[in-house]
Amino acid sequence: MTDPILSVRNLRVVFPHRHGELVPIDDISFDVKKGEIIGFVGESGAGKSMTGAAIIGLIDPPGYIERGEIWLDNERIDQLDVRAANRIRGRRISMVFQDPLTSLNPLRTIGDQLVETILTHLPVNANEAKRKAMAGLEEVDIDPGRFNAYPHEFSGGMRQRVVIALALSAGPELIIADEPTTALDVSVQAQVLDLLKKLCREHGTSVILITHDMGVIAETTDRVAVLYAGRLAEVGNTHELLRRPQHPYTRGLIASTPAVEYGDISTELFQISGTMPRLDALPSGCAFHPRCEQALDYCASHRPELQQDGVACWLYADG
Amino acid sequence: MSAEKTLIRRFRESDFLYDFKRSPVTVVSFVIVMFLILLAVFADLVAPTNPFDAGSLNLMNGFTPPMEPNAFTGETFVLGTDDQGRDLFSAIIFGLRVSLFVGLTAVILAMVLGVSLGLLAGYRGGWVDAVIMRTADIQVTFPSILIAMLIFGIARGLLPPHLRDEVAITVLIIAIGLSEWVPFARTVRGTTMVEKEKEYVQAARLIGLGSGQIMVRHILPNVLSPVLVIATITLALAIIAEATLSFLGVGAPPTEPSLGTLIRIGQDFLFSGEWWILLFPAFTLLALALSVNLLGDWLRDTLNPRLK
Amino acid sequence: MLMVDFIHVEQLHRRFDLSEPWLARMIYGRPKRFLDAVDNVSFTIERGKTYALVGESGSGKSTIARIAVGLLGPSSGRILIDGHNLHDRSLSEAEHRRIRQRLQMIFQSPYASLNPRWRVGNILAEPLRTFSLVDGRQAEQHRVQELLEQVGLSVSDARRFPHEFSGGQRQRISIARALASRPDFIVCDEPTSALDVSVQAQVLNLLKELQRDLGLTFLFITHDLAVVRVMAHRIGVLKAGKLIEEQATAELIASPQSEYTRMLIRSAPRIRKHSDDVR
Numbered sequence: 001m002t003d004p005i006l007s008v009r010n011l012r013v014v015f016p017h018r019h020g021e022l023v024p025i026d027d028i029s030f031d032v033k034k035g036e037i038i039g040f041v042g043e044s045g046a047g048k049s050m051t052g053a054a055i056i057g058l059i060d061p062p063g064y065i066e067r068g069e070i071w072l073d074n075e076r077i078d079q080l081d082v083r084a085a086n087r088i089r090g091r092r093i094s095m096v097f098q099d100p101l102t103s104l105n106p107l108r109t110i111g112d113q114l115v116e117t118i119l120t121h122l123p124v125n126a127n128e129a130k131r132k133a134m135a136g137l138e139e140v141d142i143d144p145g146r147f148n149a150y151p152h153e154f155s156g157g158m159r160q161r162v163v164i165a166l167a168l169s170a171g172p173e174l175i176i177a178d179e180p181t182t183a184l185d186v187s188v189q190a191q192v193l194d195l196l197k198k199l200c201r202e203h204g205t206s207v208i209l210i211t212h213d214m215g216v217i218a219e220t221t222d223r224v225a226v227l228y229a230g231r232l233a234e235v236g237n238t239h240e241l242l243r244r245p246q247h248p249y250t251r252g253l254i255a256s257t258p259a260v261e262y263g264d265i266s267t268e269l270f271q272i273s274g275t276m277p278r279l280d281a282l283p284s285g286c287a288f289h290p291r292c293e294q295a296l297d298y299c300a301s302h303r304p305e306l307q308q309d310g311v312a313c314w315l316y317a318d319g
Numbered sequence: 320m321s322a323e324k325t326l327i328r329r330f331r332e333s334d335f336l337y338d339f340k341r342s343p344v345t346v347v348s349f350v351i352v353m354f355l356i357l358l359a360v361f362a363d364l365v366a367p368t369n370p371f372d373a374g375s376l377n378l379m380n381g382f383t384p385p386m387e388p389n390a391f392t393g394e395t396f397v398l399g400t401d402d403q404g405r406d407l408f409s410a411i412i413f414g415l416r417v418s419l420f421v422g423l424t425a426v427i428l429a430m431v432l433g434v435s436l437g438l439l440a441g442y443r444g445g446w447v448d449a450v451i452m453r454t455a456d457i458q459v460t461f462p463s464i465l466i467a468m469l470i471f472g473i474a475r476g477l478l479p480p481h482l483r484d485e486v487a488i489t490v491l492i493i494a495i496g497l498s499e500w501v502p503f504a505r506t507v508r509g510t511t512m513v514e515k516e517k518e519y520v521q522a523a524r525l526i527g528l529g530s531g532q533i534m535v536r537h538i539l540p541n542v543l544s545p546v547l548v549i550a551t552i553t554l555a556l557a558i559i560a561e562a563t564l565s566f567l568g569v570g571a572p573p574t575e576p577s578l579g580t581l582i583r584i585g586q587d588f589l590f591s592g593e594w595w596i597l598l599f600p601a602f603t604l605l606a607l608a609l610s611v612n613l614l615g616d617w618l619r620d621t622l623n624p625r626l627k
Numbered sequence: 628m629l630m631v632d633f634i635h636v637e638q639l640h641r642r643f644d645l646s647e648p649w650l651a652r653m654i655y656g657r658p659k660r661f662l663d664a665v666d667n668v669s670f671t672i673e674r675g676k677t678y679a680l681v682g683e684s685g686s687g688k689s690t691i692a693r694i695a696v697g698l699l700g701p702s703s704g705r706i707l708i709d710g711h712n713l714h715d716r717s718l719s720e721a722e723h724r725r726i727r728q729r730l731q732m733i734f735q736s737p738y739a740s741l742n743p744r745w746r747v748g749n750i751l752a753e754p755l756r757t758f759s760l761v762d763g764r765q766a767e768q769h770r771v772q773e774l775l776e777q778v779g780l781s782v783s784d785a786r787r788f789p790h791e792f793s794g795g796q797r798q799r800i801s802i803a804r805a806l807a808s809r810p811d812f813i814v815c816d817e818p819t820s821a822l823d824v825s826v827q828a829q830v831l832n833l834l835k836e837l838q839r840d841l842g843l844t845f846l847f848i849t850h851d852l853a854v855v856r857v858m859a860h861r862i863g864v865l866k867a868g869k870l871i872e873e874q875a876t877a878e879l880i881a882s883p884q885s886e887y888t889r890m891l892i893r894s895a896p897r898i899r900k901h902s903d904d905v906r
Contacts, residue, residue: 018337043823044794185683186850190894212823215853215896242898256828258853260895264877265677267857269832272825275793518740521698522804526754527727540744 004031011068039221046227091121094167098179100159111147121170136165157188229287348610359416366409380404417577422558428496433503441511463498470494510542551615632671639704641665666868677845679859686865731805735817737797741789748785754807795826
């Protein structure tokens, strides 16, 4: 693969707070290559959704990007004015949210919404837009005959497929999918993930898949970034990372996920003690050290940085 | 570390106080309301004269303009006097007391009634809900001032004449209270319907608690914050309703004048040049109602996290 | 048979009336509409074992849970708990209380299941008071402390409010409350589906430990086959209100009989497919 389609450098997001500031994202850097699916995994409060919001320029005030750069295909996009940002949103980067109803207007037919998106972003006439919309529906296995149906006439899984068609309609370079299948039943989840995977391969679209579910990561992604308390704990090729996780948090996360493949009533699940720290009470040094079984004295006072080998942990530091 | 101490500290560190201090309008409103309440509570000590003591009045003092010595007696009154020679400043303080007393008690009545009916309607549902809420629907199609006048009129008609003035204030309170319960009931009903589906209520049902206990011990504490907001806003409405009724001559009697009564008296003299008799009570009413309203608005915004 | 099995669910049926109000039906001439949320479901649970009901949304699993603890009545059929029928209207209030005391529920949402205005101590003391299980304040406090320790919380937590705890800790409080009346049958309605995985493992392990120590019988409601695998002795698969398959856990996952169960197992994401062993 070639140049990264998206490049994030030293991103730091800050929310001013009356007792100082909260830092939901602290010094995160990563690349998304063309056509790849990268997973962002972490528990609630890890900062994974915030990262997605920062890329697409939708951080709620009073939060703001304090430091860092976001490059989309060699164009810096973190300092754009509202109009320029709107041109990028939907056209070059689109989003898929957990609840399809937040992306669909309940009062308009899905066909209308598809056509509108296409007309806004692409230089085509109405007929051409309608043809493209029909083709888009067909791609996500929805009968184009339901072009004039309203969102409430579809099941949850079908709605999410419509949202995917909508997200792909303007031919974006990147889709940010934030827990796209969390609200769905497992059987439907598998279908939607397969579809997302297949279409992004066909269109060469890159995907940032945000999820709390290691299983979804394992099934869907090419690479994975593990977040903990607003920082990257570990980044790597999905296959390698799941086979040989290095960071104690990654290892714990994998080991505590129950597997349908094995285990029985006598299996004691591996558990990580404690919980994710709150942003206003982040531990010093490595934020994971109070929960880490292998923590060294050093970990409590010195913050590890992400190394070349893709892990931010003193256990793997040289010397 | 005593429980009281931590409570004070918790309050001092709370977002509530923080938000309050950051809103100058709210702080000013709060100061005005507190000042007026204190004036009313300590009326006997603050007022220079007792405006209801007919013996102390001197008709010669009538129509003294503010801050000017009276032509006959040489006495000076800060806000002037009315036709009877009553010190307007004292009359306003005592009028404020009547207005606030009527407003507050009426709101408490409306609140108790509305919250109970709302809880019942929301928790029980079915025909209980239908009866209570349809009654509320019918009641809001009439202006509340009309309802209050109706209740007031019926009560006066039923009472023997010698009792009328004595119980006028009580009747006023009941009339305003009965006309303002609907917003309480509607809000509490809505919140109750949401709360009763929550799992903590089911957990209480599981151990066999009765509906009464669940409503009072579990649901009531969770529906109170919107009630506080409505109570504040209704207080402003009640004070104005009282003033309106008194202005129309069906409220507080001239022997016990409220701000509304004072305004009614004052308007007789507006066109003959004695502007102060109308203007000062009216201005006090405006300051009171506006400040209470602004406080209510701020409370609503602060207690409703969705608006933040 | 009746002697061996602790919980008997017999031909349970629950129908919901989804019709529009009668006025609308009259005007538009629409018929009444019903939903059979639970349709002729029967199964038994052995004492001290976990029975899991697995199904997707709309399968009727939560309806069965609510009927099993008495929050909802059955349309027909019955549930026997150690031979007693909870829904028998001919029972006296005292008999009802005795049965109620023996069954409890752990809810899905760690946020909605605890009254936000109550201190944890009061939340745990409420069942003790309602069932008159302790005499005096001292005994009550003692029992509350015991419960807190049983679920891995500290004694001082009794004075705090629910919002001061994380989701996992709140679920522990919920479990402590369920244990307060010393029940022997607990219905767990998706107890970990709102929790992060690292915390889910803590809560699942705690439930298993409590079952071992106290001999509890669980009815475990979930949509997650991976969780069921380590939690349940037997599994029943629900689809649209019907129990379509039932087997011991290992057999069900190794050789599912119905196409639906096979599809469910196939759809479950496989985290271990990249490796043969982690830890």
